[in-house]
Amino acid sequence: MSLNVYRKVADDLKAGQNVQAEAFQDVTIYFSDIVGFTTLAGESTPMEIVEMLNLLYSQFDNIIQNFNVYKVETIGDAYMTVCGVPEPNPDHAPVMADMSLALLDSVIHFVIPHRPHNQLRIRIGLNSGPVVAGVVGNTMPRYCLF
Numbered sequence: 001m002s003l004n005v006y007r008k009v010a011d012d013l014k015a016g017q018n019v020q021a022e023a024f025q026d027v028t029i030y031f032s033d034i035v036g037f038t039t040l041a042g043e044s045t046p047m048e049i050v051e052m053l054n055l056l057y058s059q060f061d062n063i064i065q066n067f068n069v070y071k072v073e074t075i076g077d078a079y080m081t082v083c084g085v086p087e088p089n090p091d092h093a094p095v096m097a098d099m100s101l102a103l104l105d106s107v108i109h110f111v112i113p114h115r116p117h118n119q120l121r122i123r124i125g126l127n128s129g130p131v132v133a134g135v136v137g138n139t140m141p142r143y144c145l146f
Contacts, residue, residue, distance in 0.1 A: 028083050028084060031080050031127075033078045063102050072145060085131065092128065103124070
């Protein structure tokens, strides 16, 4: 999301105004998670998992800056981005495919700090089509896609 759009959403929320949901017809969403994460987490300390996810997602965050995408959220081992929201991009699908390959390549070279001999693997899903984007919640409002 462009910084100006994000600022407008944040300013509207601070002012107590409702942020209107918007429909976007042509977008691509990326979603990934770590293969075997539950087992890895069960065999690791919480500190080791936090360190690993921080390194991995910092790496991902640096990579996606090279693409016209918006990071929607991370929840545990799940990472989600979108292309085509809020600025239309007719190349949303190829952009996301290229970004996916770049992230996958980075995972191939990623070293798990507390298990340097284990290879991290991720599952990636892409879907293109229409979405509705809007802010959900009052206590911790979030910009969500549906």
